[in-house]
Amino acid sequence: MAITLKGDQKISSVPTTKSKALRINLNANIYGTFAEIGAGQETVRNFFRAGGASGTIAKAMSAYDKDFSDAIYGIEADNRYVTEERLKKMLKHEMELIEERLTRQTHPDKLFFSYANTVATINFSKKFKGHGWIGLKFQLDPLEDYNEIVLHLRFKETDARAQQETLGVLGVNLIYGAYYLNDNPKELLKSFYDNIDKDKLEIDMINFSGPRFMYVDNRLMSLQLVKNGMTNAVMFGPDGNNLLPAQVLYKKNILALRGSFRPVTKVNMDMYEESKKLFFQENKVDPEKTKIIFEITLSNLRAEGEINERDFLDRAELLCSLGQNVMITNYQEYFKLVEYFSEFTKERMALAMGVYNLIQIFDEKYYRHVSGGILEAFGKLFYRDLKVYMYPYKDEETGEFMDSENLKVHPRMKELYKFFKNNGKLINIDNFDADNLHIFSRKVLKMIKNGEEGWQEMLPTGIAKMIEDKRLFGYSRRKVTKK
Template identity: 35%
Template sequence: MAEDIISTPRKASIINDDERLYGTFAEIGAGQEVARHFFQAGHASNTIAKTMSAYDMTFSDEIYGKASRYVSCDRLVNMLSHEYTLLSERLDTNGRCFFAFANTVATSSHQEESTSHAWMGLRFQLKENGPVNEIIIHARLLDRLRLQQQEAIGILGVNLIFAAAYLTDNEGMLVSSIIDNLTTDRVQVDYINFNGKDLEHLSLQKAGLHLLAFKMSHSLIFSEDGKIKQSTDYLYGKSVVVLRGTYAPITTTNLEILEKAEKAAEIFNTDKKPSSSILEFTIEDLEDPDEQPYQDYLNRIKTINACGHSVMVTNFPLFFQIKSYIRKCTSEQINIIVGSSLLEKIFDETYYDQKKGGILNAFGKLFDYKARLLVFPFKTDSLCSTAKTYNPPPHLSGLYNYLLDNHFIVDILGCEDIDTTQHSSMVRELLQKKDPSWKNFVPSEVSQIIEKQKMFGLT
């Protein structure tokens, strides 16, 4: 609730008055906006050992070592390591808990769509001479003016330090407080990572779901090992194949379709760029990750990871929103896999009534010269529906034929042996009935996890 949120000056004052906390601030790219709040709050000498901003690249490289990019996680980690090491080597704790705060920021002004972003982190102790913990986030700065972006960075940094010091009891408290006194129209947090003995009780995946539930992020990528990846870093320069599904649980049919789609996508990857296949599902209706659906979503991530695939979890209801997000991360090919039975919904104009520009604007965002739909057939004993057999509403037939003729909508070939009538819902029904035949429809790795951890209704 807004009335419960502590103001930024008050947070800085509480930290300054806490004689346990003592550390350094290293900020590059947006002034010293975080440290400024602590100086203005009074009693800053209780908290601040040093502040610095190594703006010059040569100076920065000499201090922190070279990095491939200056606004990157690698550079941030180097900054945290260097500053915390100096602090612990040069000072005695004397009853204090040390911390090193760092950020590296790229700001800009007056762009129609802001590309400003920041890596921010804290290396810290919660007990004198206790273990060293770390929290790192990546934020997209959405304000159009540089001064507003700098202001947001200052607030964000104070929030992160305050959360690390006082709000690590559970993931919800930690995550939600990061954008206190900000709005999701100003800042999006699309990456979080933490480690350390004092944070072992926290679940990184649950924290990620909180980011989505609180609308602090529209999309998160969980790599094959279950760790959250920053989307641009993970997808940059790659040709992408995306398959949306429910995956509750993932089925062998899902993987067979993905394999065929990957082969179809190779035709368009003429530059032979590295490729990444991602299984995506949406949780747009998730409001409280502590409710029952949370565990279901976690189970989906675990079972997909067990098959060796990464997962994109979004709150996007429509395909053009997925594609627009991925396009911000890569300029290479984007191939979105859909079933032929979904074409009717994709060409249903009512889905776009509340969107600016309607279906034409949506399709302009869905399709570009490096983006298309790959369509797998829907088959029954009496029917085989494909992209070529689909008949759109008459007034949209010209648009559909244009997309079909110019390979923006492409049938996936070689799916004759895939039973596309098998769905996750069917597997769940079998699980709930304790019918052992459910194992016939999921990969062996998935069946083992489901049995061991009693997922998806299995008791």
Template identity: 40%
Template sequence: MVEHDKTLTTEQKALAVNLNPTQYGTIVEIGAGQEVARQFFSAGAAAGTIAKTMSAYDMQVSDDIYGKAGRYVSRERVEQMLVHEYDLLHSRLDEVRSEDTQYFSYAATVTARSYSQKNECHGWIGIRMQLEPKAPPSEIVMHVRMLDETNKEQSEALGIFGVNVVYGAFHYHKDPKVFIESLLDNLVNDFGQKRIEVDLIHFAGHTFETVENRLMNLHLVRSWCCRAVMFDAKGSSEVPGSMLRKKDVLVIRGSFKPPTKVHVDMTQAAMKQFLEEEGVQGDEVFTVAEITMAELANDGETDDTGFLARVDLLNKLGYNVLISDYLRFFRLRSWMRRYTQNRIGIVLSILDFDQLFNESYYDGLEGGILEAMGKLFSGNTNVYVYPTRIGGKLVTLDNVEVADNTQYLLKHLTENKHLVATKTWNDENLHISARNIAKEIPLGQGDWEKQLPDPIRDEIKARCMFGYCELPEK
């Protein structure tokens, strides 16, 4: 088992790499200066590690070196940089360097805070390396967001992060989860505030052939490298900002263990009304199913691969999937607002009111339930409420019961159309409970099969998911 040494300073990490006579490579950085290279030079003995440093800021110069790219701060560009620099090292040095040499190329292309712009500060960072002499290359690529306020602070943080990447690649590669956990070393203050966020990671190449990258992206959330990760409708890990930017977003939250017919009904009912909202265009609506890590804890989910089965099932229904650690609804909305100023629609069930209007749910929040509601329903946000049946009684937004001291709050939100009842619902499916179905699936064939969309039922049976093991028919 690889152990993560959390006591090491950035200087100690840089020096450890510099003093290893076999690790030798190139550091190329576009944007935010050359802080990674500076860290290695400042630590001392860098002549044994650094073959070249470079910063090709000019677009024409960058294109001449690496070739054209659709965007300069992109995965495409950082991949071009990594491959070009790595191949160049071999072509120039193979005949003169020791056979024990482990070559690496580190590359970063970022857009940091500037005097003239207040744009999102983010970037692509990667390392391509030999983890054994003469071995085929392995590669790690990441997308990062810089959270500091000034260019100087962001540059400094990127320098620390780069050292963590290079050191971690050589010391923690046998356990990619430990590598992830080491990325924010010396980048979190005493109050738990991060200076950098990593919201996508991808391992590839010789050493990482068996790595399941979706599990690694899930671990980004578990290890607090970010608050949320996203999978597209095909199940691939994607940068959340790229998928949500300038989109109208309709999100449904749940445990989805498993996705049921009522989940589909809720989405369809809300979508009809969402498309009627001012400015919403059908071809721009981004539909996403969100699962919070709190749901995993409540479900007793300990196997990440079992959890990813939910992602697969939601993909079968055409959903993009968001995994977050946001327990409260308003936190989720605030996170999405980072990336889009377009309209946001949130689909809730009446059953969610047990949390939504429970004051203890907002313990620790200075303004309590009033602050939470203000943040949830502010600006360009619609919340659609889907009915349910409880004890045979149809419970809707019009007759739902909440605690006496929140009744007027509910009335205010309803009358001002912050909470909006769905105009349609499928009464035949209102009795469906995913939790009840989850208990029935391990028993084999049964009525639960009729409560799931056909693709979900077939996939569960074909892959023996959620404990399903088909019993012989009588």
């Protein structure tokens, strides 16, 4: 929260929830409807309390009864109510009603909006903390098409009333930000936590659309969620739109490949293809119920200091072009990643990695902050019959292939390593392409930046052309140098 100093007093520069609601109310052109299902009418209540609400609120409703809700918005195929599909139906329906009932002849300057949420708060047993969808469809010019912001939240508080109040503040922040911070989506995103502590709420998905957000790359907005500490993991699909991890991974088998993918190489794709074959051979792994994820950690994106957003988007562009689902996480340790997956599924899981990543797993320094040390971490990592598929490394001096049979770990870790290897947790990827083992992303990247030739042959089909056509990773068409 930004702070300005006045004498000995600290004064917050963040507007209060009431002042935000009042500014909206006093804007004669902002006018719309509120439809809130599942957690009371907490957002609209802030506008009523602020004063002057008659200039803002055309209608406020809450269709709690499922039959009434179905009669208004239709029946969902899966009979669920707290979904993105439900939210979008609500936004569309309410906006159509505004246009039907209010003519432009009477209201030529009005900026119509429709705010909606569908939320499930904490249950009585307190085992399910609750989650919900919030959205806003709004105009910034009467002659323009509508813009839309849709986000998903997960509650962290353990009291239903507190969750409702937090939801109400978030709703005000969304509407205020949409109208007054729309020219700076990154600041708009940060403003969602105005007057809300981050330990109360997690925002794990957001998508912007519409004429004012044509320049916004939703993958970059996903990155901001993790970078700002709003969530620990985000996900986007091949089309570049953000996905809700809980929805995509629910009751699925999961195979994850961690890497820098800077750029994605033939080795990465060979590891992908061969680990996928091994995973599909596992008992009870149905390919139709499996999700394969290319994961990049925030620490990897920060490897050279501050996060380079252009560099991030270059990686994302290539992985999306290959039809892959990409995940950005704040889980440097693998056991935390597996714990995260376990929130959504009890099905089979596997990790594919190279030799160096596997050596790091057996390095005690990565577990000094864990109370039970490396043993606790390994217990969490392998308690669900997790498999690790290991891609070999070729020693250029000796020509020897390094795999699980001749891998060297710290002497204190030898017995632990043997235990997991002998119990079938570590599986070699034997059917690898030995001709590609000289390829490393960092080497390819250096060649691209230095204008050297030969890097194109190290990448999957079509990737080199995309790098050249779109000038990714600092590529330029200057004369190449021979190496």
